[in-house]
Amino acid sequence: MSPEEFRRMGHLVVDWLADYQLHPERFPVLSRVKPGEITDALPASGPRQGEAMEGILRDFEQTIVPGLTHWNHPGFMAYFANTASGPGVLGEMLAAGLNANGILWKTSPALTELEQVTLSWLRQWMGLPETFFGIIHDTASIGVMHAIAAARVYACPTGRMTGEWPRLTIYCSEQAHSSVEKGAIALGIGQRNVRKIAVDDKFQMIAPALAASIEKDLASGHKPFCVVATVGTTSTTSIDPVPEIADISERHNMWLHVDCAYAGSAAVSPKYRHFLTGAERAQSLIVNPHKWLFTPVDLSVLYTSRPDILRQTFSLIPEYLRSRQDPRALNYMEYGVPLGRRFRALKLWFIMRYYGRDAIAHMIEEHIRWAQELAVAIAADPDFEICAPARMSVVCFRKKAADKENEAIVERVNATGEIYLSHTMLHDRYVIRIAIGNMGTTRDHVFRAWELVRHGA
Numbered sequence: 543m544s545p546e547e548f549r550r551m552g553h554l555v556v557d558w559l560a561d562y563q564l565h566p567e568r569f570p571v572l573s574r575v576k577p578g579e580i581t582d583a584l585p586a587s588g589p590r591q592g593e594a595m596e597g598i599l600r601d602f603e604q605t606i607v608p609g610l611t612h613w614n615h616p617g618f619m620a621y622f623a624n625t626a627s628g629p630g631v632l633g634e635m636l637a638a639g640l641n642a643n644g645i646l647w648k649t650s651p652a653l654t655e656l657e658q659v660t661l662s663w664l665r666q667w668m669g670l671p672e673t674f675f676g677i678i679h680d681t682a683s684i685g686v687m688h689a690i691a692a693a694r695v696y697a698c699p700t701g702r703m704t705g706e707w708p709r710l711t712i713y714c715s716e717q718a719h720s721s722v723e724k725g726a727i728a729l730g731i732g733q734r735n736v737r738k739i740a741v742d743d744k745f746q747m748i749a750p751a752l753a754a755s756i757e758k759d760l761a762s763g764h765k766p767f768c769v770v771a772t773v774g775t776t777s778t779t780s781i782d783p784v785p786e787i788a789d790i791s792e793r794h795n796m797w798l799h800v801d802c803a804y805a806g807s808a809a810v811s812p813k814y815r816h817f818l819t820g821a822e823r824a825q826s827l828i829v830n831p832h833k834w835l836f837t838p839v840d841l842s843v844l845y846t847s848r849p850d851i852l853r854q855t856f857s858l859i860p861e862y863l864r865s866r867q868d869p870r871a872l873n874y875m876e877y878g879v880p881l882g883r884r885f886r887a888l889k890l891w892f893i894m895r896y897y898g899r900d901a902i903a904h905m906i907e908e909h910i911r912w913a914q915e916l917a918v919a920i921a922a923d924p925d926f927e928i929c930a931p932a933r934m935s936v937v938c939f940r941k942k943a944a945d946k947e948n949e950a951i952v953e954r955v956n957a958t959g960e961i962y963l964s965h966t967m968l969h970d971r972y973v974i975r976i977a978i979g980n981m982g983t984t985r986d987h988v989f990r991a992w993e994l995v996r997h998g999a
């Protein structure tokens with residue numbers, strides 16, 4: 543592709559994206575295609591001869607776009623909503639165009655140093671201690687696997703070399719994200735050695751139950767090595783009692799990981815910094831700017847107060863990657879499995895600079911305010927009930943009716959193409975979730991969702 547053709551087609555693509563941003567409601571939020579429909583619409587084999595970009599873009603619009611669920615749609619209120627904000631998209635475009643690969647500091651000094659700088663800014667915005675070292679991963683699921691691997695080496699430093707470990711056990715609440723269990727599976731710790739601690743009526747880990755579970759494991763010859771506390775659980779956004787959990791993990795010299803993949807962004811607002819009380823005592827913590835910090839997927843941040851242990855876990859320098867040592871030249875490859883490193887920090891830097899902390903905090907505060915207003919409205923309706931405290935931007939509720947009826951309500955709302963909702967199970971009952979988090983969502987969209995739910999009911 544000649545630079546001239548690239549320029550011409552690039553303008554077309556930017557125009558397409560600008561129109562997409564201008565009319566996000568042009569498309570149904572939830573894709574209506576049937577399984578296999580996109581595959582069947584595409585040739586079974588790739589072309590032998592190259593094709594003109596115009597035709598490729600036409601097929602993109604006609605065949606691919608209908609198969610998309612629009613995470614940028616203001617009616618996206620399923621799972622945890624997110625946003626490809628303008629500055630984030632521009633940063634992503636530049637990162638793709640530059641194609642820098644930060645395998646070592648010297649293979650793109652700015653890539654490594656901007657990652658250090660933006661993660662230091664974010665750390666300050668969240669009120670985390672200066673001792674926290676940050677590294678970007680694609681997802682929280684990969685980040686937590688790295689945290690668990692470091693926790694294991696902290697508990698048993700020889701295991702990295704010998705592959706021999708004591709009978710390790712790891713703890714999280716029964717509301718923790720499945721990525722904790724997946725990390726334990728991937729690392730060979732064993733799914734049954736993940737202890738899922740009971741929660742209270744607010745879906746928060748019961749700290750004495752954690753202490754009892756650890757004692758029981760110790761008595762039976764296990765080696766409790768890691769506790770994962772969640773601030774902002776996936777189903778209900780509940781907050782585990784981190785200070786009490788930290789007391790317990792410190793007593794047993796265990797690694798404490800705080801999963802605030804979604805809720806960590808709320809700490810950017812001084813009003814909600816208290817969500818992270820106790821997190822400063824963690825050995826590691828994850829926050830996902832690609833959830834509630836208006837950053838296009840993917841960008842997840844793993845912080846650790848023990849970069850020495852993370853490095854001890856993963857550092858391996860073959861001759862072909864040896865470079866001159868300099869205390870200011872960080873080689874991120876020593877702190878995790880990946881060698882290749884995308885320039886993800888660029889989009890985060892664009893976003894942080896373009897909006898600034900106050901505007902970001904304000905948007906998050908508004909999301910929480912609307913969720914709380916919505917919770918009040920739902921609680922006032924005698925046909926519905928709130929199923930978990932709405933402390934952040936998610937409201938969990940159900941119609942006082944059979945699960946099937948609640949499921950049908952969600953299906954009816956989603957069929958409108960205006961709003962997309964998802965569900966969870968709490969106390970074995972089907973619960974509807976409205977999750978606010980997209981930058982384009984307004985209070986009107988939130989209350990339209992509620993109107994559609996009532997209509998669906």
Ligand SMILES: Cc1ncc(COP(=O)(O)O)c(C=O)c1O
Binds near residue numbers: 680719774
């Ligand atoms: C609390 C929590 N932790 C971790 C994850 C996993 O995030 P990722 O998709 O980045 O792996 C999620 C995803 O929703 C989550 O809600």
